[in-house]
Amino acid sequence: MNQPATTVLVIGYVWPEPRSSAAGGHMMQILETFLTQGWDVTFASPATVGEHKADLPALGITECAIALNNSSFDDFIRELAPDIVLFDRFMMEEQFGWRVEKHCPDALRVLETCDLQSLRDARQQRLKDHLKDHLKAHPHDDDFSPLFAPALLDEFQRMADTDVAKREIAAILRCDISLMISDVEARLLTEQFKVPAALLHWCPLMLQPPTEAFTPFEDRAHFLSIGNFRHAPNWDAVLWMKNSLWPLIRQQLPGAQLHIYGSYTPPKATALHNPAQGFHVMNWAEDALVVMSAARICLAPLRFGAGIKGKLADAMLCGTPNITTPIGAEGMGDEQPWPGAIEYSAQALAAAAVALYQDRERWTQAQEDGRRLLARRYNLAVHGPALVECLEQCRSHLSAHRRDNFIGSMLRHHAHKSTQYMSQWIEAKNRNV
Structure with missing residues (x-):
């Protein structure tokens, strides 16, 4: 007897635009990897549709618009009953993670980090400080070496006290697997933030290496x-x-x-x-x-x-x-x-x-x-199967995997309760407006 196809729900921060950004391209590579397995894929997002959005239905992907802070999502996910839920960036895990856990507790929860926003923000602030302080005293110094080669410990120290880092890394710990596009960022998380390596999977851009002659x-x-x-x-x-x-x-x-x-x-x-x-x-x-x-x-x-x-x-x-x-x-x-x-x-x-x-x-x-x-x-033939194997392995040992991630379980217990009550309060407030 044929096994039912794996059902995947992707909750997108935005609708993917592969011709506009690397993030959109990477999302499409992940979606296409799922499709090659014969998996049933639904892409849902609360975002407005951008002008360069990919044609997902043409690929066989179901689209669904969803709303923030709205219990209609509960009925939607109960009916879909996905085996795997992929959150596109940590903000979507914050918004929908508690609802997924409540209605589909056995679904594998995966986070597509895209990149570490907290790292990008810390580096942007460091550049602002450099332009304000160093270049004011040395206006003709255009050497940015101090910004370009900090040790991972220095990056950690700049990130650790920020709200974004605390939110982002909490979301990583709450999920079963987080996809890391950069192995440097994976090392930052494991070496400095002490995130267990078992929660991270290196998934860079997945590309077909060129074989034809280049333009000379x-x-x-x-x-x-x-x-x-x-x-x-x-x-x-x-x-x-x-x-x-x-x-x-x-x-x-x-x-x-x-x-x-x-x-x-x-x-x-x-x-x-x-x-x-x-x-x-x-x-x-x-x-x-x-x-x-x-x-x-x-x-x-x-x-x-x-x-x-x-x-x-x-x-x-x-x-x-x-x-x-x-x-x-x-x-x-x-x-x-x-x-x-x-x-x-x-x-x-x-x-x-x-x-x-x-x-x-x-x-x-x-x-x-x-x-x-x-x-x-970046060979698709290597990274595509590796991604599928990682997800399948985690699904087959999900109870033990979650038991070993006690900090993540604890964070879900506390954070999701507060998120749930805040979301329900916002929904009730919106009904009375």
Whole structure:
């Protein structure tokens, strides 16, 4: 007799937009991995639908709009009775975790962390402090080495007292498994926050390594930068390029152009468009891989951030060498050569960009370094089955797994009660408005 298909509910913070963000792309990779197993997948979200939303029903995924602080979700999840519930980011676990536990206690609870928001926020604050204090005293010092290479202990000390870290890591502990896109962030959690390693699964971008020939050096031109403008690290990188990095490149390559693509382009970004300076704000790219394949260099001068960078994976998929910072490269590489250059200051980033732009031999080698890196670290044929095996193993030993995670059980006992009462109070208040 055939076994019934595994039923999966994904509760999304947003509807996935794979052409707008790496987070959307990673979510689609996870969903497609579930579908290849023959699992029945439902995607539910309280968010409004964005203009670049993926067509989930075309893939065989059921869509459902849900509401925050509303008991209608209780009827919905009781009827669906999922075997696995995946929360897309910790805020969804906070909102719906107690309802899932109450009505489907045997469902495996999985958290897609996307990246550690608390780490990204702490790094953003560190950059603000640096710009305010250090650069006020040393206005011409454009070396950000102190920001780019802190020890994990230093990261922990900056994060530990923040509300976001306490909320985020509590959600990780309450879930059965958390998917970590960055192995560096997994080490931060296990070594500094003492999260049990059994609760974490490394699940980076899952990609098909390229096998076809790349567009060659002589058929490419210009620099490219790409990223969702709503994502604060991307906007900061654009400003740094405009004010510091790009003028240095143009001094040495007067005819160079920088094409900046991003979804949800705000007026403050279009105001930076200046063709006379070769600085072109291009709005959203219909196909990021097409524009990436036409560029000679991808610039990703990120001064803060977390997770791993979809734009750099796209660059490698297209055979486009990149110039980035240690923040950009964090969690993405290994001991083998980086497919481009990693630098700490605007001067060094510009020098590396100019040199690589003009050196066909080095550029071609960087292109091949990217192809090899994708095959080593991001192979869908490796990470897809590993994800499924992790979830199946956890499901088959769920009682013991949860018993071993006593802190998580304790957090669920206390936090979910308070969350439940707050949610019910909000719902009652809304009914009386």
